């Protein structure tokens with residue numbers, strides 16, 4: 464390992480990638496806190512989801528829900544939502560970024576996130592991954608759980624914003 468050399472780009476662009484199928488209050492908390500740490504935050508929506516995923520909302524619907532929430536939070540000037548279907552590192556480069564933002568809910572996320580971060584660092588030398596811990600009230604919230612509750616017509620009000628809850632209830 465060589466001695467680390469600090470490199471600071473002129474502007475700090477973070478990329479928060481995910482499937483967001485659909486966006487939850489946990490994701491929105493990471494977006495608000497992540498945006499406070501950089502000049503520009505790009506929320507990258509993986510079009511087909513990750514390996515083995517088949518999203519219930521098409522990418523543009525997922526993006527529209529996110530854009531509406533970001534506008535509602537008053538941070539549209541700084542946060543952009545973009546759909547991508549390339550390798551994450553190529554998406555990062557196209558955004559002029561070398562920093563991935565991810566959320567960590569607990570030990571279950573940790574191993575997967577560490578290996579993703581390591582793979583990205585091998586593929587793109589200057590790539591960093593910044594982890595933000597989940598909000599204490601959102602450590603149990605996942606899009607998978609939200610979809611399951613929606614399928615059984617349960618109460619989504621503490622897990623997703625009202626617009627997303629309406630979309631889910633309309634779908635099931």
Ligand code: ADP
Pocket residue numbers: 480481482483484487488489490493512513564565566567568572596597598601602603604605606
């Ligand atoms: P992916 O398919 O990449 O896992 P997700 O949309 O499920 O996409 O999650 C995107 C990112 O948001 C991941 O880093 C995940 O750990 C994080 N995340 C998901 N739910 C929460 C939550 N409730 N609180 C904080 N971070 C979360």
